[in-house]
Amino acid sequence: MKAYIFPGQGAQFTGMGKDLYESNPQIKTLFEKANEILGFDISHIMFNGTAEELKQTRVTQPAIFIHSVAVALASDAFKPDMVAGHSLGEFSALVANQALSFEDGLRLVYKRALAMQRACEINPSTMAAILGLDDKVVEEVCASIQDEIVVAANYNCPGQLVISGSMKGIDIACEKLKAAGAKRALPLQVGGAFHSPLMEPAREELASAIESTQFNTPICPVYQNVNALPSTDISTIKKNLIDQLTAPVRWTQSVGNMVQDGATVFIECGPGKVLQGLVKKIAPQVEAGSL
Numbered sequence: 001m002k003a004y005i006f007p008g009q010g011a012q013f014t015g016m017g018k019d020l021y022e023s024n025p026q027i028k029t030l031f032e033k034a035n036e037i038l039g040f041d042i043s044h045i046m047f048n049g050t051a052e053e054l055k056q057t058r059v060t061q062p063a064i065f066i067h068s069v070a071v072a073l074a075s076d077a078f079k080p081d082m083v084a085g086h087s088l089g090e091f092s093a094l095v096a097n098q099a100l101s102f103e104d105g106l107r108l109v110y111k112r113a114l115a116m117q118r119a120c121e122i123n124p125s126t127m128a129a130i131l132g133l134d135d136k137v138v139e140e141v142c143a144s145i146q147d148e149i150v151v152a153a154n155y156n157c158p159g160q161l162v163i164s165g166s167m168k169g170i171d172i173a174c175e176k177l178k179a180a181g182a183k184r185a186l187p188l189q190v191g192g193a194f195h196s197p198l199m200e201p202a203r204e205e206l207a208s209a210i211e212s213t214q215f216n217t218p219i220c221p222v223y224q225n226v227n228a229l230p231s232t233d234i235s236t237i238k239k240n241l242i243d244q245l246t247a248p249v250r251w252t253q254s255v256g257n258m259v260q261d262g263a264t265v266f267i268e269c270g271p272g273k274v275l276q277g278l279v280k281k282i283a284p285q286v287e288a289g290s291l
Helices: 018-023 025-038 042-048 051-055 057-074 089-096 102-122 135-144 167-179 197-211 234-243 251-260 274-282
Strands: 002-006 082-085 125-131 150-157 160-166 184-187 265-268 287-290
Touching (some): 002 089, 002 274, 018 025, 018 057, 025 057, 025 102, 042 051, 051 057, 057 102, 082 089, 089 102, 089 234, 135 150, 135 167, 160 167, 251 274, 274 287
Parallel strands (some): 002 082
């Protein structure tokens, strides 16, 4: 069985999608539609923008979403048995399995990006990558920190967990985790504490937009970040998509469940190769590649 997986923020690069735009009339139309919906020329930024321009949340999230969906649509081989996306990538996955239209998916992604940016401005916060410790140890250290918000945010693969929280909380956690034996506790260059309670203002803002958007019964299950479980039920998909902003990304568990349910091939759709690398660390026995 084939699982198609979709990357999240951080995979962007200058020139992303340009080859598809120039070679595929259907994809060119898709990009032009995206420019129209967003009200600015995102294709120009994707093809020619600087790394700094591409790093802005309001650009990064729709850019990765557009590129990921374009890659899937442009491939005749795209026939998923199951899909999953890392954080933002869950929206790409939901367009790929036909639960969402491209237009509605893009509108939601853009609203999400702006809402997350505003939440970051309300509560200055950050994230850090913790390498070489068991998940349980990281969770216990985060829980031991009083008067600050620090939580496990991204379960990326065994021995790689990203934590999220207040500036002071992350500083304290990094010191404690190094003392507990972490190989590295590396603060990340991100705009805020994604997938933590500090994103509550964004979750509230996005909830009404998701609730009022039409979702369709998908052609295959989506394994969602919040609980790592497959779903084809529209109300469940919506609820998990809303909760995703303040809950951890359970990628390790999602890939494990997909393998358990029969996935033998994982194909990454979108910029970069980060997810296929994580898949190989989680499940070395499977085949992993990209479109």
